[in-house]
Amino acid sequence: MQKHILLVEDDEAIREMVEKFLLMEGFLVSSVSNGEEAVQQCLSTSFDLVILDIMIPKLDGLEVLKIIRQQEALPIIIMSAKDSDVDKALGLGLGADDYIAKPFSMLEFSARVKAAIRRATKYSNQIEEKQDVLIVGDLSINVTNFSVEKNQQIVKLTSKEFGILKLFATNRNRVFTKQQIYQQIWNDEYYGDENIINVHIRRLREKIEDDPSNPQYIKTLWGIGYKLEG
Template sequence: MEGNLLIIEDDPEISEMIANYLEKEGYQSTVVHDGEEALRQFESKRFDLVLLDLMLPKLNGLEVLRRIRAQSQVPILILSAKDGEADKALGLRIGADDYIAKPFSPIELAARVEASIRRATQYSNTDHENEPESQVLSVGELIIDPDNFKVLKRNKEIKLTAKEFQILKLFVQHPTRVYTKAMLYRLVWNEEYYHDDNVINVHMRRLREKIEDDPSNPRYICTLWGIGYRLGEQ
């Protein structure tokens, strides 16, 4: 698979290992070692995916993530130490698509990179249950435009990440269906669910914060405790 990657990692040995392995897999890589240079490179070139370490000099990884996400929906994969659970959760809330814990297997990293780019590049054709993409959908005060990947609430656009959009579209397309976390993981992440509740919980919380007037009392996506989620507005 081809793609242009931005690798943001302050450890030269790790960044060189990542770049060399992924280049053998067909990717082109730009490697930077601090947050300020990362933003300069991102603003000067087009990238298909960002690999982001959180512990960076000059500008920390979470701030880099926040600034990139403010201007782009490019897939972002966090590289995180195993003891950085709080930072990983915060990164997902800010807008990261996935994370991989250090130390990691290059084979696993390449697989995650490929999956993330594939989901992004095929996003306009993503339809897991063969529903037409061209129909504009609406629920309550939300209008969902699948062709243009836009969500409006009271005629004001809401910026969603690719996964947030897929989750919302899935519920609105199938308003009577209940989705377990395992079902959501298979349909949105295209991977088997290994009881990693953190990824689902963070994406669901972030989506609710964007579309709900009161995220603690959701109107659009409701929780069925012990079962899963369903569309609240019918």
């Protein structure tokens, strides 16, 4: 998918040069010339990277940086002629991912842009992968391949047992009545047959608990239902 970059630069010649270069590199580019437009763009459009000059009108780059960081976690490269250690420290301290000083070579600029997007993409993928695996105490629940491990040992569950565990694990500390469990897992109306839920909860506890009679994970709230702690 084509990456979308917001370029914030008030110098028309530099803005046109950088925008042309980025387009040649295969990026989708939106460009603005002042801080207010930059903030409006970031609040209304999804970007993969912001290239931000510090010395821009209406709102300076550092103020824009602070506002964006309150809303978004996307990578930001500061681009400025103010090449001092103070400016670098201030900019990076406010949440910039990189700093490139003017004048710069387009080769270096290209490398910085691609590195920032690559890091952000890798981090995003890692987050998605982690969300596929739910960790509860000693349990590792992979919701993608429907597998469960306890202390790195595979726990064999039936589809209904896995469904119940996943329901609890994605809603930790939330209490589910037997009716709610049945409707969620069996996808059918509940007619008051408590035994089927009791049996599945007991079997699930036997497989994931060290002591099923004194469960660590699946807790019973008498007269109400069950919940997962952890």
